[in-house]
Amino acid sequence: MPDLAAIVADIAAEMAAAPDRGTPASYIPPLAAVDPARFGIAIVEADGTVHAAGDADMPFSIQSVSKVFALTLALGAVGDQLWKRVGREPSGSAFNSIVQLETEHGIPRNPFLNAGAIVVSDILLGRHEPREAIGEMLRFVRNLAGDDGIFIDEAVARAEQETGFRNIALANYMRAFGNLHHPAERVLGVYFHHCALAMSCRQLALAGRYLMAGGRNPDTGGSVVSARRARRINALMLTCGHYDGSGEFAFRVGLPGKSGVGGGILAVAPGIASIAVWSPGLNERGNSQLGTLALERLVHRTGWSVFEPR
Ligand SMILES: NC(=O)CC[C@H](N)C(=O)O
Numbered sequence: 001m002p003d004l005a006a007i008v009a010d011i012a013a014e015m016a017a018a019p020d021r022g023t024p025a026s027y028i029p030p031l032a033a034v035d036p037a038r039f040g041i042a043i044v045e046a047d048g049t050v051h052a053a054g055d056a057d058m059p060f061s062i063q064s065v066s067k068v069f070a071l072t073l074a075l076g077a078v079g080d081q082l083w084k085r086v087g088r089e090p091s092g093s094a095f096n097s098i099v100q101l102e103t104e105h106g107i108p109r110n111p112f113l114n115a116g117a118i119v120v121s122d123i124l125l126g127r128h129e130p131r132e133a134i135g136e137m138l139r140f141v142r143n144l145a146g147d148d149g150i151f152i153d154e155a156v157a158r159a160e161q162e163t164g165f166r167n168i169a170l171a172n173y174m175r176a177f178g179n180l181h182h183p184a185e186r187v188l189g190v191y192f193h194h195c196a197l198a199m200s201c202r203q204l205a206l207a208g209r210y211l212m213a214g215g216r217n218p219d220t221g222g223s224v225v226s227a228r229r230a231r232r233i234n235a236l237m238l239t240c241g242h243y244d245g246s247g248e249f250a251f252r253v254g255l256p257g258k259s260g261v262g263g264g265i266l267a268v269a270p271g272i273a274s275i276a277v278w279s280p281g282l283n284e285r286g287n288s289q290l291g292t293l294a295l296e297r298l299v300h301r302t303g304w305s306v307f308e309p310r
Contacts, residue, residue: 002302004051008041011297012053015039015279015290022281022289025261029159031061034263034280039290042201043298044209044274048218052202059198060278061156063260064095066194067117068241069141069207072225072233074111074123082123085179086116088236095243095261095286096166098173106177110240112258115170121191122180130189137194145207146219150199157196164192195260204266204276211237211256211268234268238306245285253295254305259287267295269304 016039026032040055074082091109093099100109108115124133134152142150160167171184180187199207209218215230216223225233237256242249249257255275257267263280265288275298279290299305 004043004045004049004302007298007301008043008051008053011041011294012039014297015054015294018290018293020289021279022283024263024280025282025286027163028061028156028261029163030153030156031262031280034060036279036281038263039277039279039294040201041277041294041298042205042275044205044212046212046272050202050205055278056201058278059151059200059203060264060280061153061195061260061262062197062199062204062264063195063262064112064114064117065204065258065260065262065264065266066137066141066197067112067120068211068233068237068258068266069144070117070120070124070137070194071111071236072229073137073140074120075225075229077126078123082111082120085119085123086111088240090240090246092244096170098166098170101170101173101177106174106179108174110236112236112240113243114167115174118167118171118187118191119174119179121194122182122187125182125187125190130186130193133190134193137190138197141197141199141207144210144217144224145199145203147203147206150197150203152193153196153198156198157192160192160195161188164188167191199264201264201276201278204264205274208266208268208274208276212270212272212274214271231270234270237268242287243285245283245287248285249287249292252292253299254307255295255299256306257295259291261286263288263291265291265295269302270306272304
């Protein structure tokens with residue numbers, strides 16, 4: 001086993017000194033206020049050992065990383081029926097793009113685009129009130145991480161509600177095609193709140209353990225999803241988790257990963273580790289600049305890329 005304690009310390013030191021840190025997202029006002037000097041990394045190994053460095057215990061807005069947990073819950077609720085309303089192909093488009101929706105009849109390309117995640121939120125809403133669906137999501141993530149300290153940042157959710165005109169457009173556009181079953185405001189209430197989950201790298205890496213462990217929660221031994229479903233979620237993360245930067249991420253890192261505009265990335269080395277990195281500065285595709293670089297360094301030193309011969 002590589003010396004992970006030394007590796008995370010080296011990576012954190014390198015990232016602290018990195019000159020080119022990208023730019024924090026500004027279209028959600030509270031995200032623009034986050035210090036670009038921040039960097040955190042946490043790795044949970046299959047045996048439960050945790051290695052953390054930098055700002056690994058500072059909560060940040062996980063944003064689109066939450067789409068992985070929302071998808072997992074929605075698949076639990078409706079099973080493979082979900083795939084009638086959401087595709088499984090990379091889009092090659094930006095996370096908030098509307099272009100393909102017209103020609104593809106309101107069916108989003110994948111569940112990690114904003115449009116796809118909004119359909120997933122519609123499914124989570126089911127017969128509930130938005131408040132209940134949000135509560136269910138929060139309980140789910142707390143349970144996965146084994147940590148009740150995880151919370152939803154209401155200021156972030158409110159800011160998105162006030163400025164999320166594109167998401168409002170996406171939701172209404174899909175409703176026009178019949179692919180949203182509830183009113184747009186109610187669905188977006190769920191979507192904005194799960195995007196506003198605040199978690200530290202440590203909490204996020206713990207929450208992602210089921211994806212490295214064949215669908216099982218190592219705390220309880222219970223099954224979160226079947227092994228097949230965990231494998232499929234990992235496949236979607238690899239092909240679609242970084243939007244139009246997914247090819248580049250696979251090329252540089254080679255792990256299933258999901259990014260968010262808060263600067264977090266959850267990455268999975270199946271059977272080996274669940275990894276979370278965070279640095280708020282983004283590259284031109286809206287993915288964490290240093291988070292990606294840190295994972296590239298990690299994979300270089302550990303050989304954890306899924307494309308590495310085992
Ligand atoms: N890529 C992201 O993290 C985007 C999520 C953000 N909540 C949005 O809807 O715009």
